[in-house]
Amino acid sequence: MKSHTHYLWFETKRRQEIIDITGEVETQLKQSGIREGMALVSAMHISASVFVNDHESGLWHDILHWLEHTVAPWDPSLYRHNETGEDNAAAHLRSLTMGHEVIVPVTAGKLDLGPWQRVFYGEWDGQRRKRVIIKILGE
Amino acid sequence: MKSHTHYLWFETKRRQEIIDITGEVETQLKQSGIREGMALVSAMHISASVFVNDHESGLWHDILHWLEHTVAPWDPSLYRHNETGEDNAAAHLRSLTMGHEVIVPVTAGKLDLGPWQRVFYGEWDGQRRKRVIIKILGE
Amino acid sequence: MKSHTHYLWFETKRRQEIIDITGEVETQLKQSGIREGMALVSAMHISASVFVNDHESGLWHDILHWLEHTVAPWDPSLYRHNETGEDNAAAHLRSLTMGHEVIVPVTAGKLDLGPWQRVFYGEWDGQRRKRVIIKILGE
Numbered sequence: 001m002k003s004h005t006h007y008l009w010f011e012t013k014r015r016q017e018i019i020d021i022t023g024e025v026e027t028q029l030k031q032s033g034i035r036e037g038m039a040l041v042s043a044m045h046i047s048a049s050v051f052v053n054d055h056e057s058g059l060w061h062d063i064l065h066w067l068e069h070t071v072a073p074w075d076p077s078l079y080r081h082n083e084t085g086e087d088n089a090a091a092h093l094r095s096l097t098m099g100h101e102v103i104v105p106v107t108a109g110k111l112d113l114g115p116w117q118r119v120f121y122g123e124w125d126g127q128r129r130k131r132v133i134i135k136i137l138g139e
Numbered sequence: 140m141k142s143h144t145h146y147l148w149f150e151t152k153r154r155q156e157i158i159d160i161t162g163e164v165e166t167q168l169k170q171s172g173i174r175e176g177m178a179l180v181s182a183m184h185i186s187a188s189v190f191v192n193d194h195e196s197g198l199w200h201d202i203l204h205w206l207e208h209t210v211a212p213w214d215p216s217l218y219r220h221n222e223t224g225e226d227n228a229a230a231h232l233r234s235l236t237m238g239h240e241v242i243v244p245v246t247a248g249k250l251d252l253g254p255w256q257r258v259f260y261g262e263w264d265g266q267r268r269k270r271v272i273i274k275i276l277g278e
Numbered sequence: 279m280k281s282h283t284h285y286l287w288f289e290t291k292r293r294q295e296i297i298d299i300t301g302e303v304e305t306q307l308k309q310s311g312i313r314e315g316m317a318l319v320s321a322m323h324i325s326a327s328v329f330v331n332d333h334e335s336g337l338w339h340d341i342l343h344w345l346e347h348t349v350a351p352w353d354p355s356l357y358r359h360n361e362t363g364e365d366n367a368a369a370h371l372r373s374l375t376m377g378h379e380v381i382v383p384v385t386a387g388k389l390d391l392g393p394w395q396r397v398f399y400g401e402w403d404g405q406r407r408k409r410v411i412i413k414i415l416g417e
Contacts, residue, residue: 001140001279001417003314005385036142038179038276040316040381044392046331052239053185053231058219062228063235066211072344080336089340092331096341096376098235100330103179103242103381105274107144112272114183133390135383137316137416138276139140140279175281177318177415191378192324192370197358201367202374205350237374242318242381244413246283251411253322277415278279 004032004136007044012126016067018060019121021050021132025104026111028134035109037138041119042101044131047091049098049122052113067094067124091124098122106138143171143275146183151265155206157199158260160189160271164243165250167273174248176277180258181240183270186230188237188261191252206233206263230263237261245277282310282414285322290404294345296338297399299328299410303382304389306412313387315416319397320379322409325369327376327400330391345372345402369402376400384416 006028008021025041041050053059068074072093076082079089102119105112113119121132145167147160164180180189192198207213211232215221218228241258244251252258260271284306286299303319319328331337346352350371354360357367380397383390391397399410 003416005314005383005390036144036276038177038274038316040383042381042383044390044395046392046394051235053235054220056220056223058222059228059231062218062220063232066232070211072348079340081332081334081340083336084334089337092337093341093344096329096331099238099377101381103181103240105144105179105181105272107274112144112183112274114185114270116185117183131392133383135316135385135390137314138142175283175415177316177413190374192374193359195359195362197361198367198370201357201359202371205371209350238377242320242379244283244318244320244411246413251283251322251413253324253409255324256322277281 002034002139006134008132009129011129012123015126016064017123017126020055020118021121022118025119025134029111029136032136034106034136034138037106037136039104039106039136042133044133047088047095047125048130049095049100050102050132051098051120051122052102052117054116055118071097088125094124141173141278145273147271148268150268151262154265155203156262156265159194159257160260161257164258164273168275171275173245173275173277176245176275178243178245178275181272183272186227186234186264187269188234188239189241189271190237190259190261191241191256193255194257210236227264233263280312280417284412286410287407289407290401293404294342295401295404298333298396299399300396303397303412307414310414312384312414312416315384315414317382317384317414320411322411325366325373325403326408327373327378328380329376329398329400330380330395332394333396349375366403372402
């Protein structure tokens with residue numbers, strides 16, 4: 001069994017942002033030399049997500065709108081977490097809803113994604129340095 | 140380390156549908172010969188889910204009702220993704236909420252599921268050919 | 279490839295409860311002797327979650343409040359699953375929203391978590407014996 005580990009760093013300009021990281025995962029897969037296995041891509045923060053979906057800017061807008069208006073409004077006064085001095089409880093709930101990690105299958109040396117599937121980093125409380133781990137296991 | 144990969148195809152009659160695929164995953168596990176490991180079961184589309192829950196038709200009805208009335212109503216006019224000519228933005232948001240993949244542990248040659256756990260394919264935009272990957276790693 | 283499997287048992291006093299299980303996962307990792315790999319931590323029940331987030335009691339309160347008021351109210355009369363004699367349909371929908379499993383990367387013999395990340399068991403229908411599986415694969 002081989003394993004390969006790499007960390008991606010982000011510091012977004014906006015507080016919420018969606019970033020396509022499929023290319024970075026592909027680069028790490030090539031460096032790993034792994035042909036059959038699984039690639040874990042996981043946010044190392046509790047106010048961010050990693051998810052698989054569509055590279056379409058209208059949909060990214062829909063996701064951000066939905067997170068604010070349906071899943072968890074930002075307004076810190078709604079949350080007890082606010083009493084710690086943090087204002088990002090909504091970012092935690094958004095991370096829990098969308099998930100913080102994905103496993104991408106690796107087949108014949110490639111990410112075995114469907115035709116429209118791409119891997120994204122979802123930053124729900126940005127403008128500071130944050131990390132994602134890519135860990136690939138296989139042979 | 141052994142690996143085993145198989146693709147399931149679906150073409151549902153209804154646009155939304157929940158299908159128990161536990162038997163298919165068990166069949167692939169037997170074919171793999173793997174005794175200890177992990178089975179990834181992952182939708183290869185961005186408008187579908189794979190999830191673990193209960194084989195109970197009342198609950199399946201509750202899930203479909205909840206997706207429409209709480210998570211993301213279908214009405215395409217609510218979403219910018221609509222402007223691309225697609226009408227399925229809600230299916231994307233439903234996939235993001237319920238997840239598109241699960242990892243089932245494999246112990247002593249069996250899917251190590253709890254007493255009521257079953258693996259399901261959730262089709263949120265069907266009536267066309269779509270795929271799920273089963274990838275089992277272990278020994 | 280090595281594998282290590284362990285089951286945690288819970289019987290919570292309250293019907294809904296959030297329990298930090300990071301220490302238990304670390305203990306199992308030490309016992310496994312695995313240095314590079316992945317640790318699957320997965321609820322074996324369909325009315326519970328395993329998730330990664332923050333060890334902060336205000337946030338735990340926020341999560342429980344959000345599950346009741348935004349995600350899925352408990353009131354059994356809202357759900358068809360109720361007709362089976364069960365009253366816990368909401369617990370199923372909460373499990374589907376928050377997820378029932380996480381994969382924690384293992385690097386250099388340690389859980390490779392970010393600075394604030396902890397692993398939690400989320401009990402959404404407790405006061406009875408339930409289980410979580412920890413399964414670690416690697417070398």
